[in-house]
Amino acid sequence: MHDSVKMAVTLLVIGAICGGFLAAVNAWTDPIIAEREQEEFQRTVGEFFPEVDEIEEEEIDEEKYFICYDADGNMLGVVGEVKASAYGDEPIRYNLGVNKDGEVVGMRVIAHEETPGIGDFIEDDDWVENQITGLHFDDPIAVDQDIDARSGATVTLRGIVSSIRSTVDLIGDEYLGFEVEVVEVDMDEVEDGTYTGTADGFAGEIELEVTVSGGEITEIVIISHEDTPDFWDQAEGETIDRIIEAQDVEVDAVSGATASSEGIMEAVADALN
Amino acid sequence: MATMTQEFSKGILKENPVFRLLLGLCPVLAVTATAINGFGMGIAATFVMLCSNIVVSLIRNVVPPRVRIPAYILVIATFVTVTDLVLNAFIPSLHAALGIFIPLIVVNCMILGRAEGFARKNNLGRSIIDALGMGVGFTISLTVLGMFRELLGAGTLFDVNITGTAFEPMVVFATPPGAFIALGILLLLFNVIYKKMGIE
Amino acid sequence: MDLNLGAIIFVAILANNIVLNQFLGICPYMGVTKRVETSLGMSMAVVFVMTMAGIVTWIIFNFILIPLELEYLRTISFILVIASLVQLVEIVLKKTNPTLFKALGIYLPLITTNCAILGVAILNIQMDHNIIQTVVYSLAAAIGFTVALVIMAGIRERLELANMSSMLKGAAVTLVAAGIMSLSFMGFSGIMTL
Numbered sequence: 001m002h003d004s005v006k007m008a009v010t011l012l013v014i015g016a017i018c019g020g021f022l023a024a025v026n027a028w029t030d031p032i033i034a035e036r037e038q039e040e041f042q043r044t045v046g047e048f049f050p051e052v053d054e055i056e057e058e059e060i061d062e063e064k065y066f067i068c069y070d071a072d073g074n075m076l077g078v079v080g081e082v083k084a085s086a087y088g089d090e091p092i093r094y095n096l097g098v099n100k101d102g103e104v105v106g107m108r109v110i111a112h113e114e115t116p117g118i119g120d121f122i123e124d125d126d127w128v129e130n131q132i133t134g135l136h137f138d139d140p141i142a143v144d145q146d147i148d149a150r151s152g153a154t155v156t157l158r159g160i161v162s163s164i165r166s167t168v169d170l171i172g173d174e175y176l177g178f179e180v181e182v183v184e185v186d187m188d189e190v191e192d193g194t195y196t197g198t199a200d201g202f203a204g205e206i207e208l209e210v211t212v213s214g215g216e217i218t219e220i221v222i223i224s225h226e227d228t229p230d231f232w233d234q235a236e237g238e239t240i241d242r243i244i245e246a247q248d249v250e251v252d253a254v255s256g257a258t259a260s261s262e263g264i265m266e267a268v269a270d271a272l273n
Numbered sequence: 274m275a276t277m278t279q280e281f282s283k284g285i286l287k288e289n290p291v292f293r294l295l296l297g298l299c300p301v302l303a304v305t306a307t308a309i310n311g312f313g314m315g316i317a318a319t320f321v322m323l324c325s326n327i328v329v330s331l332i333r334n335v336v337p338p339r340v341r342i343p344a345y346i347l348v349i350a351t352f353v354t355v356t357d358l359v360l361n362a363f364i365p366s367l368h369a370a371l372g373i374f375i376p377l378i379v380v381n382c383m384i385l386g387r388a389e390g391f392a393r394k395n396n397l398g399r400s401i402i403d404a405l406g407m408g409v410g411f412t413i414s415l416t417v418l419g420m421f422r423e424l425l426g427a428g429t430l431f432d433v434n435i436t437g438t439a440f441e442p443m444v445v446f447a448t449p450p451g452a453f454i455a456l457g458i459l460l461l462l463f464n465v466i467y468k469k470m471g472i473e
Numbered sequence: 474m475d476l477n478l479g480a481i482i483f484v485a486i487l488a489n490n491i492v493l494n495q496f497l498g499i500c501p502y503m504g505v506t507k508r509v510e511t512s513l514g515m516s517m518a519v520v521f522v523m524t525m526a527g528i529v530t531w532i533i534f535n536f537i538l539i540p541l542e543l544e545y546l547r548t549i550s551f552i553l554v555i556a557s558l559v560q561l562v563e564i565v566l567k568k569t570n571p572t573l574f575k576a577l578g579i580y581l582p583l584i585t586t587n588c589a590i591l592g593v594a595i596l597n598i599q600m601d602h603n604i605i606q607t608v609v610y611s612l613a614a615a616i617g618f619t620v621a622l623v624i625m626a627g628i629r630e631r632l633e634l635a636n637m638s639s640m641l642k643g644a645a646v647t648l649v650a651a652g653i654m655s656l657s658f659m660g661f662s663g664i665m666t667l
Contacts, residue, residue, distance in 0.1 A: 007337045
């Protein structure tokens with residue numbers, strides 16, 4: 001009995017001393033760490049909008065958006081702290097700055113797991129400067145259109161470009177008063193029948209067949225696609241259901257699978273036009 | 274009773290924790306993609322081992338034998354956390370590079386091994402030397418492996434480009450399979466060296 | 474909320490195997506895999522401890538450490554939980570299956586220092602898993618551990634019979650074999666991301 005008490009007391013005493021020591025070290029280092037993280041953040045936002053004076057933070061779909069204002073209260077633009085699913089096991093985390101005119105002012109990768117020497121071009125300032133900076137909301141922002149393809153790094157490139165497109169869309173739509181344009185379809189002009197349409201999805205082309213009967217979209221069948229199975233599965237059923245229910249080509253994209261969803265919508269629009 | 278010098282040097286050659294005793298292999302493979310990371314991890318582990326050896330040696334007559342392992346774990350975990358916090362505050366780049374392997378120092382069998390196998394039975398002075406010797410051996414091993422992998426995998430040493438454009442780096446060495454293979458090759462080399470030196 | 478469980482399982486076992494990709498659990502991987510039997514035995518113990526440890530540490534972190542702003546006590550509390558769980562397994566095993574207990578010998582207490590268990594516990598926190606994802610990930614990671622160990626044991630049992638220089642035998646050739654295994658598992662990456 002004596003032994004057990006001695007054992008318990010020893011452990012408790014050691015535990016208490018360790019705990020106290022750690023609390024002290026933590027109190028010492030915590031403010032330093034917090035300050036550094038603040039500084040790093042200011043630096044990243046400040047990189048896009050040097051005149052930033054005030055920042056408003058909002059969270060949409062588990063991603064943060066920082067609306068930046070200058071000293072006079074004018075909106076300078078928005079920085080999105082977002083993620084892009086690409087080649088690596090973890091999504092690429094990056095900041096994208098879009099100014100109030102809808103123009104991309106810069107991109108900064110925070111963390112990624114793309115292959116060194118192949119997918120890490122995303123960190124190259126020159127690449128960002130040449131390919132990303134200056135893109136506008138109204139531009140396609142798509143591989144092989146206004147962004148050069150990169151052989152051997154297709155998945156990484158499509159991943160980041162697709163994400164940039166969505167982020168610009170979201171920022172433009174939410175904060176800058178732009179309207180995300182999915183090609184409009186006037187159902188009155190469409191005759192009954194079956195139509196094929198194609199559009200770009202996340203990783204490649206989507207081809208589908210739309211059946212119109214009695215002036216309504218009754219069926220949408222996917223012929224082929226090249227998107228990542230997990231994301232596609234999330235997007236396909238839901239998006240098709242939404243289109244048929246709303247009888248409108250433009251519906252809410254499935255969050256987490258935006259590129260695939262919008263690809264489907266665009267392919268349907270393509271079919272019916 | 275071995276001399277102080279012998280206590281120190283055994284950690285570097287005869288009882289090298291990585292190449293002879295095969296202890297603490299998890300961080301060895303994970304952080305040695307570059308030489309500087311290998312070096313940094315070595316220093317961090319040495320610091321923890323030194324502090325824990327000191328404390329364990331000091332309290333060795335006070336701790337009841339049956340609770341000694343949990344007690345040592347508490348002590349080691351404390352110093353690991355200190356290292357984690359201090360690195361995050363003052364050398365954030367190393368902290369980010371070593372990542373999850375900083376808290377994993379606590380389960381580095383080398384540290385618990387020295388505490389249980391040596392510091393528990395030896396006075397403060399010898400325990401310090403033992404920790405330093407093992408730590409230096411560990412650090413050297415990690416740095417050597419790191420240099421090997423960095424040179425072959427990226428053509429650089431400590432971030433300085435050595436090989437220029439003539440040599441096409443074998444990126445595989447910067448990846449997990451390369452880590453295994455690199456360590457295997459080095460182990461083979463060291464076995465040969467040890468045999469030549471007459472150490473079995 | 475998308476739980477993505479299928480992806481978690483696939484990634485944990487194949488695409489980002491904790492032993493072959495993330496370098497967790499190398500000590501037992503090198504030490505225990507001389508025979509398939511011992512590998513299986515230890516792996517079973519690891520499956521149990523890893524899953525339980527994942528759950529308990531998650532609860533402690535989210536319900537005790539965060540509310541009390543004691544996140545810095547994470548390492549200490551986690552390792553204590555793991556050490557206690559291993560003690561528990563030892564006691565239970567001694568009573569219910571003494572043969573296995575003897576066969577595992579020193580390897581059982583060694584599970585405490587298995588970086589894979591602490592590693593997975595920390596990973597659950599870092600990857601912001603909810604409780605269900607934590608259970609699934611811990612279990613799947615342990616299965617991945619088992620897969621890596623059992624395959625390696627199979628290989629090593631064969632290697633025992635092969636002719637090779639004494640310099641190469643033992644750890645050196647095991648590491649090279651591990652490298653080749655890791656290389657082949659790399660083929661799974663990129664198929665699915667979380």
